[in-house]
Amino acid sequence: MTQSREQIVSRVTEALKGEASPVAIRGARKIDARGVQDHSWVVSNASGVIVATGTNEEEFESACRSVSIDPADETAVIDAKGRILTPGYVDIHAHGAWEHSFDDGPEGIDIARAGHAVHGTTRQVLSLITNPVDVIKRNVANVRAKMDERPDVLGAHLEGPFLALARKGAHDPECLKDPVPELVDELLDAADGCIRQITIAPELPHGISAIKQFAAAGVVPAVGHCDADYETAKLGFDAGAGIMTHMFNAMNGLHHRKPGPIPAAVEDPRVIIELINDGFHVQNPMVRLGFDFAPHRIAFVTDAMAATDCPDGPYKLGALDVNVVDGHARLVSNGAIAGSTLLLEVAVKRAVLELGFEAPAAVEAATLTPAKAFGFDRPNPVTGAPLGLVAPGFAADILLTDPATWTVGEVWCAGRKLV
Known part of the structure; x- marks a missing residue:
């Protein structure tokens, strides 16, 4: 059943007031200001900060374990299936x-x-x-x-x-x-x-x-x-x-x-x-x-x-x-x-x-x-981790987007799943 707007507002608000969780995404087409990288993955920690990105499978598994995610657990690792992964x-x-x-x-x-x-x-x-x-x-x-x-x-x-x-x-x-x-x-x-x-x-x-x-x-x-x-x-x-x-x-x-x-x-x-x-x-x-x-x-x-x-x-x-x-x-x-x-x-x-x-x-x-515009691309007192790139040390603000329509499908803000 499709959620009402009231339910969506409640879910988003509660998620943003809650704690971050580690995130692991693989099989994405990463696009940010630095360019395009196919077959990409990203892993973030419980503080809502990206710890590693890349294309190497062994490095992905190591990054997952560093944040207590089992890389073989299909319920914990998100397969992007070629979707676009961008910063929020x-x-x-x-x-x-x-x-x-x-x-x-x-x-x-x-x-x-x-x-x-x-x-x-x-x-x-x-x-x-x-x-x-x-x-x-x-x-x-x-x-x-x-x-x-x-x-x-x-x-x-x-x-x-x-x-x-x-x-x-x-x-x-x-x-x-x-x-x-x-x-x-x-x-x-x-x-x-x-x-x-x-x-x-x-x-x-x-x-x-x-x-x-x-x-x-x-x-x-x-x-x-x-x-x-x-x-x-x-x-x-x-x-x-x-x-x-x-x-x-x-x-x-x-x-x-x-x-x-x-x-x-x-x-x-x-x-x-x-x-x-x-x-x-x-x-x-x-x-x-x-x-x-x-x-x-x-x-x-x-x-x-x-x-x-x-x-x-x-x-x-x-x-x-x-x-x-x-x-x-x-x-x-x-x-x-x-x-x-x-x-x-x-x-x-x-x-x-x-x-x-x-x-x-x-x-x-x-x-x-x-x-x-506000120095949020660097570590700062407001956001802590910088914003604007999918890169180690940056906030886990992550979007998964349909490559054909550029419609956003899944959304994380500082490691908090919103959609």
């Missing part, structure tokens, strides 16, 4: 799924995370929309609490309130603010270290000073939802911004006499560039162009709202009414694009099967590159 996907910009957003309190976070987890997104930075400051502070505190409960929640991304009115998109104009130092301090105090990213329009009166202030506090500022020109965006990156929020969307476009912020990000090797590969926010020719702009620095993101993995119809984005038609979300009030219904599983699938990207590059954009 890492989404650094998403707002929700399954009719809930990450602004909807602890239960909303559990439900929306399950909606992404079952499709292979093993780690997520939870994006919070523009709201009154007191509401943002409450929502950040909820994210902070979830980080202490489970390993899949990496922290918060504040997409607002420091956005340009002219480029607000679906954000509430009544709640937009100039990032004066006192307000920055207020948000940092409320977050207790859980803010990973904050999108800022650098041309705001205190935009550059706020970028410096957040960067000094260990937050990665992002240039986006801005009306900035090339020079101002460059000042933002030089001040400490390390991300461009969803390139092409909610910013000045490319122009031969008015370059805008995009070339400033492309030219700067310090900057990770978000890209929504859904063919709607960014149409395919521009996805191809954008992906080639900055090799190894393009991070697929979803910008997914509550309607993700749900039927078309009316939804809410904060207090704003949204209508979803053919999977595309727009504000009822003015027709503005209101986030997406994209999954990283679909972004990778589109890249490989529709756009013809090399599989390692497509996987890298959903794994290693977003991890790099």
Whole structure:
């Protein structure tokens, strides 16, 4: 019998709050940012960390025994039967799924995370929309609490309130603010270290000073939802911004006499560039162009709202009414694009099967590159083991995926079986 969503949420939530177990998988086609390796195996330990990978059968058996798995036990060893094995996907910009957003309190976070987890997104930075400051502070505190409960929640991304009115998109104009130092301090105090990213329009009166202030506090500022020109965006990156929020969307476009912020990000090797590969926010020719702009620095993101993995119809984005038609979300009030219904599983699938990207590059954009935005590709205090590769010492975030359809079938996060 097919499980209900309530049952899936419960299973995923309990697994993430539980302990890791050793994992042994053989007979896979391993694909990560380092390339493709057929007839691969991977073994992880009871701490949820990969201890060995390879293709040699004797080494596999030795690795199994090192974590107390009998390599001859067919119930303990998973035969991938040629399926694709990749790192778990890492989404650094998403707002929700399954009719809930990450602004909807602890239960909303559990439900929306399950909606992404079952499709292979093993780690997520939870994006919070523009709201009154007191509401943002409450929502950040909820994210902070979830980080202490489970390993899949990496922290918060504040997409607002420091956005340009002219480029607000679906954000509430009544709640937009100039990032004066006192307000920055207020948000940092409320977050207790859980803010990973904050999108800022650098041309705001205190935009550059706020970028410096957040960067000094260990937050990665992002240039986006801005009306900035090339020079101002460059000042933002030089001040400490390390991300461009969803390139092409909610910013000045490319122009031969008015370059805008995009070339400033492309030219700067310090900057990770978000890209929504859904063919709607960014149409395919521009996805191809954008992906080639900055090799190894393009991070697929979803910008997914509550309607993700749900039927078309009316939804809410904060207090704003949204209508979803053919999977595309727009504000009822003015027709503005209101986030997406994209999954990283679909972004990778589109890249490989529709756009013809090399599989390692497509996987890298959903794994290693977003991890790099926050230093999660190295040992760190948040995740412990690094993310983004199937390699010894990395977290046992593992997906088994159908090679024909790129549909995710089995999912582990830090050695915890989710699907």
